[in-house]
Amino acid sequence: MSSPKIWRQRIERYRLLGQKCKDCGKVLFPKRLVCSECGGREFDKEPMPEVGKIITYTTVYFGPKFLEQDIPYILAIIELKNGVRITTQVVDTEPKEVKAGKEVKFVFRKLKDEGKTGVIIYGYKAQLC
Amino acid sequence: MREVCIIGAGLTRFKEHWSSSLRDLFVEAALKAIDDAKVSEIASMYVGSMSSGLFVEQEHIGPMLVEYLGVKNVPAVRVESACASGSLAFRMGFIEVASGLSDIVLVSGVEKMTDCEDVTSALAAAADVENEVFFGATFPALYALIARAHMDSYGTTREQLAAVSVKNHKNGAKNPDAQFQREVSLDAVLNSVMIADPLTILQCSPISDGAAVMILAPLDMAKKMTDKVVKITGSGAATDTIALHSRKEIASLDAVRLSAERAYNMARKKPEDIDVCEVHDCFSIAELVAIEELGFVKKGKSGKFVEEGNTEIGGKIPINTSGGLKAKGHPVGATGIAQIIEIYKQLTGNAGERQVKDAKIGMTQNMGGTGASSVVHIMEVV
Numbered sequence: 001m002s003s004p005k006i007w008r009q010r011i012e013r014y015r016l017l018g019q020k021c022k023d024c025g026k027v028l029f030p031k032r033l034v035c036s037e038c039g040g041r042e043f044d045k046e047p048m049p050e051v052g053k054i055i056t057y058t059t060v061y062f063g064p065k066f067l068e069q070d071i072p073y074i075l076a077i078i079e080l081k082n083g084v085r086i087t088t089q090v091v092d093t094e095p096k097e098v099k100a101g102k103e104v105k106f107v108f109r110k111l112k113d114e115g116k117t118g119v120i121i122y123g124y125k126a127q128l129c
Numbered sequence: 130m131r132e133v134c135i136i137g138a139g140l141t142r143f144k145e146h147w148s149s150s151l152r153d154l155f156v157e158a159a160l161k162a163i164d165d166a167k168v169s170e171i172a173s174m175y176v177g178s179m180s181s182g183l184f185v186e187q188e189h190i191g192p193m194l195v196e197y198l199g200v201k202n203v204p205a206v207r208v209e210s211a212c213a214s215g216s217l218a219f220r221m222g223f224i225e226v227a228s229g230l231s232d233i234v235l236v237s238g239v240e241k242m243t244d245c246e247d248v249t250s251a252l253a254a255a256a257d258v259e260n261e262v263f264f265g266a267t268f269p270a271l272y273a274l275i276a277r278a279h280m281d282s283y284g285t286t287r288e289q290l291a292a293v294s295v296k297n298h299k300n301g302a303k304n305p306d307a308q309f310q311r312e313v314s315l316d317a318v319l320n321s322v323m324i325a326d327p328l329t330i331l332q333c334s335p336i337s338d339g340a341a342v343m344i345l346a347p348l349d350m351a352k353k354m355t356d357k358v359v360k361i362t363g364s365g366a367a368t369d370t371i372a373l374h375s376r377k378e379i380a381s382l383d384a385v386r387l388s389a390e391r392a393y394n395m396a397r398k399k400p401e402d403i404d405v406c407e408v409h410d411c412f413s414i415a416e417l418v419a420i421e422e423l424g425f426v427k428k429g430k431s432g433k434f435v436e437e438g439n440t441e442i443g444g445k446i447p448i449n450t451s452g453g454l455k456a457k458g459h460p461v462g463a464t465g466i467a468q469i470i471e472i473y474k475q476l477t478g479n480a481g482e483r484q485v486k487d488a489k490i491g492m493t494q495n496m497g498g499t500g501a502s503s504v505v506h507i508m509e510v511v
């Protein structure tokens with residue numbers, strides 16, 4: 001990804017900041033221009049809770065090049081306390097420890113780097129509570 | 130709206146075609162279709178291709194393929210909806226003939242995947258790149274998330290998932306156009322290399338090259354041109370969220386259900402009217418969820434349904450008689466057209482060893498990404 005593309009997403013990725021629809025109260029993350037629930041176009045800023053639970057998960061044995069050093073890694077869909085769902089890795093654990101319903105918290109981690117001349121990209125991953 | 134029929138079809142075998150380029154594959158299949166339909170001219174052309182740009186670094190393939198096919202100056206539209214590109218191209222051609230704008234329209238799909246060094250990343254572009262792929266999602270991983278949700282919600286087992294591959298390889302062994310024409314045992318599927326748990330490599334469709342082409346015409350003309358006329362009676366399309374995690378039910382595919390409902394309504398048919406069906410089994414779990422969403426079996430019961438043999442040739446509803454994406458191969462853009470060609474063969478009695486007895490009404494289901502797009506067609510012998 002190009003540097004401007006990373007810069008554009010810095011608020012979501014580094015501060016877990018989403019938005020709440022002024023019309024229906026739906027919480028959206030990351031931000032978008034139209035509410036997916038009611039079509040509303042006005043929002044308040046809404047910080048995301050830093051804990052959630054695992055909805056579904058897998059252990060990945062063949063991944064993309066930028067994750068070669070992490071193979072095998074655990075990927076999961078996580079539901080935050082406010083109902084928002086995201087996809088990320090579950091780290092610092094073993095596949096046998098991971099089950100649907102288990103609580104996780106976000107940790108700040110390096111996601112990828114773009115080589116010698118590029119930027120290092122940080123963001124969130126999840127850890128079992 | 131005019132009634133639209135299929136008057137010809139042609140395809141390359143799906144496999145690793147090391148000595149053929151994208152244009153070679155397309156022209157080979159297109160000439161077969163044109164010869165089969167016995168037409169001298171086409172009015173317009175649609176070509177489904179997921180990512181000629183990422184796979185062979187060539188865009189603008191519409192005019193290129195028109196030129197190489199030698200049908201000078203015909204208008205051409207490339208259609209993209211990830212792995213559903215082929216059947217969406219078919220639907221666009223169907224609409225053009227139905228509207229009365231054109232009579233003879235060529236609809237096609239093509240993909241040349243083996244020239245690409247990083248196929249996994251090229252395919253991943255059909256998911257939500259910023260919110261899924263960026264965090265480590267691959268297609269096997271996303272379908273593994275669906276499989277795990279299905280296992281947790283309904284008790285679907287690893288053996289039931291593997292049974293889909295066993296059945297599809299059994300059918301592929303009877304298809305001379307299939308990439309893998311050999312049977313595999315349940316143990317072989319279960320014990321093959323793990324890609325994304327619970328999906329082993331024998332539950333993942335392969336990387337393939339190939340092209341598939343059909344010729345469409347209005348009913349009155351079709352009746353004069355062929356003796357076995359197959360009419361398209363239902364065409365339904367639908368979309369869903371691009372990211373899997375945005376859906377309420379991870380073990381469901383809403384776009385598949387909605388596209389099927391639209392096709393059933395248009396054709397005035399119900400699931401029990403369908404004699405034979407091709408579904409999008411990019412991974413074993415995809416076939417299980419698809420047959421639930423198409424209404425062939427109740428939600429959550431697909432694993433047992435497949436295990437009991439109901440989807441085999443001779444079973445209650447034969448699914449993927451061609452071998453499916455798993456055994457027939459999956460050159461992504463060509464897949465949707467190839468599915469329709471299999472049903473066309475079944476309905477015209479040309480399916481050889483894998484012929485379903487008295488098949489009169491057939492269906493195809495083709496999807497893109499993790500079901501963010503789905504296209505369903507229903508066809509009938511006139």
Ligand SMILES: [Zn+2]
Pocket residue numbers: 021022023024025026035036037038039040
């Ligand atoms: Zn709203």
